[in-house]
Structure formats: C-alpha cells, structure tokens
Amino acid sequence: xxxxxxxxxxxxxxxxxxxxxxxxxxxxxxxxxxxxxxxxxxxxxxxxxxxxxxxxxxxxxxxxxxxxxxxxxxxxxxxxxxxxxxxxxxxxxxxxxxxxxxxxxxxxxxxxxxxxxxxxxxxxxx
Numbered sequence: 791x792x793x794x795x796x797x798x799x800x801x802x803x804x805x806x807x808x809x810x811x812x813x814x815x816x817x818x819x820x821x822x823x824x825x826x827x828x829x830x831x832x833x834x835x836x837x838x839x840x841x842x843x844x845x846x847x848x849x850x851x852x853x854x855x856x857x858x859x860x861x862x863x864x865x866x867x868x869x870x871x872x873x874x875x876x877x878x879x880x881x882x883x884x885x886x887x888x889x890x891x892x893x894x895x896x897x898x899x900x901x902x903x904x905x906x907x908x909x910x911x912x913x914x915x916x
Contacts, residue, residue, distance in 0.1 A: 826886070
C-alpha cells in the first residue's frame with residue numbers, strides 16, 4: 791500500500807505561481823511514472839503532466855511552457871511548478887503514482903498498482 795500526500799494548493803491571482811508537492815510513503819519497491827491530474831466539477835479527470843522514473847516528461851498542451859514537473863526519486867516525491875496561472879487552471883489537482891510495492895511478509899512478493907492522493911484545490915482568480 792502507498793500513501794500519497796499532496797501539499798501546496800491554494801488561492802492565487804491570475805498570472806501568479808504555485809508549487810504543488812506530493813510525497814509517497816509505504817512499502818515501496820519502486821515507482822514508475824508519477825503524475826498530476828486535475829478535475830473540475832462535471833468533468834473527467836485529465837492528465838496535466840507526468841514524469842517517468844528516468845525523467846521523461848509529458849504535458850497537456852494547455853500547460854506547456856507554464857508548468858514544470860520534477861521528481862526526487864530518493865524521496866519518492868513529485869512536484870509541479872505552475873507559473874502564469876489563469877482561471878482555466880482552477881481545479882482539484884491529484885497526484886498519481888504507478889508503484890510496485892512489497893508485501894508485509896516478504897520483500898520478494900511484489901505487486902504493481904495505481905495510487906492516488908486525496909487532491910488539493912487550486913483556485914485562480916481573475
């Protein structure tokens with residue numbers, strides 16, 4: 791089992807910046823891709839940015855050039871630096887991790903699952 795704890799959301803004016811962070815803990819053997827998704831009421835959750843364990847990144851077109859995703863593999867953490875925010879970025883942001891965990895009884899018994907944080911609200915005022 792993996793717990794993802796997000797921080798850094800809040801209220802900011804248009805043009806401002808926020809930095810989201812997410813730390814993973816638990817019986818983690820390895821984490822493959824980590825990412826940030828966002829969701830607004832009545833809409834599906836969409837991928838904002840993702841980063842592989844080798845540092846390869848992927849961004850949705852609407853945030854390219856404004857957002858930067860990074861990770862600290864030693865701390866099992868992922869960050870999202872958001873600059874030039876606009877009201878369309880308002881959403882609940884969720885951290886995601888594709889992780890391999892080991893069992894409580896054996897380090898060599900492992901499984902791969904998808905994990906989600908509880909979400910953090912980002913509100914951008916015009």
